[in-house]
Amino acid sequence: MSKKVIVGIGEILWDMLPTGKALGGAPANFAYHAKRLGEEGWAVSAIGDDPLGREIMDIVTEKKLDNLIAVVDKPTGTVQVALDAKGVPSYNIMQDVAWDNIPFTPEMEALAARADAVCFGSLVQRMGSRESVLKFLRATRPEALRVFDINLRQHYYSPEVIDESLKLSNVLKINDEEIRIVADMFDLGSDDVAACRALVERYALKLVILTKGADGSEVITATEAIPQKVGKVEVVDTVGAGDSFTAAFVVAYLRGDSLSDAQRLANETAAYVCSCKGAMPL
Secondary structure: OOOOEEEEEOOOEEEEEOOEEEEEOHHHHHHHHHHHOOOEEEEEEEEEOOHHHHHHHHHHHHOOOEEEEEEEOOOOEEEEEEEOOOOOEEEEEOOOOHHHHOOOOHHHHHHHHHOOEEEEOOHHHHOOHHHHHHHHHHOOOOOOEEEEEOOOOOOOOOHHHHHHHHHOOOEEEEEHHHHHHHHHHOOOOOOHHHHHHHHHHHHOOOEEEEEOHHHOEEEEOOOOEEEEOOOOOOOOOOOOHHHHHHHHHHHHHHOOOOHHHHHHHHHHHHHHHHOOOOOOOO
């Protein structure tokens, strides 16, 4: 059986953790975990012509991650990450960096046409990369999974970006804090599952994946809501856990697993990442 082509498009950067820097960025994390689970994982982004960018490419090469990572005339992205007592991160994201300026290329268009799934977020749409992301999504096949991992960060989102992204998606991944923001934004009420189902109906989504941290996750479709708990985990940090969850769910879904089995693999993968340092453990 041929490998599925699974693409993460958006930010690639350095997470500057209290313990040192780690390669990060949600789409790169997503692509890495898709590859780790046996599929053809692609990272699409941009770096600067600088030491941090060259170091990213060294790691991407070492991890044998397929990529279309452009070199542009902007600095490589960095994020200052602070962890609270429970290992939960907060972020200070540098602006107008390389991944804010991803060019749309013929190679990207060709990759979009081959993609079985693509994952993208709201953060990458804060500046010039937005048009490249939208072009990529529009170049995918109708049957491809287009996963909007909403990934709300700081003030880098708007109702317009979220609405257009959902119109181009068929799967939404959102956490329990983000669903409250989106529910308030679109007047969807106070019940999280009902708000998710309203989004399924409004945007003709296949499903919404609602993650709830230590309380597990829930997969919501037009007709069912499937909750699943997680076991206890010795948390080192939670950076990249959500990205690994999404990647594992997509891999299992594309292989034809049930929603419950896909969710189980996703929970197990995220728990493993929480038990490790950084977003891309071996």
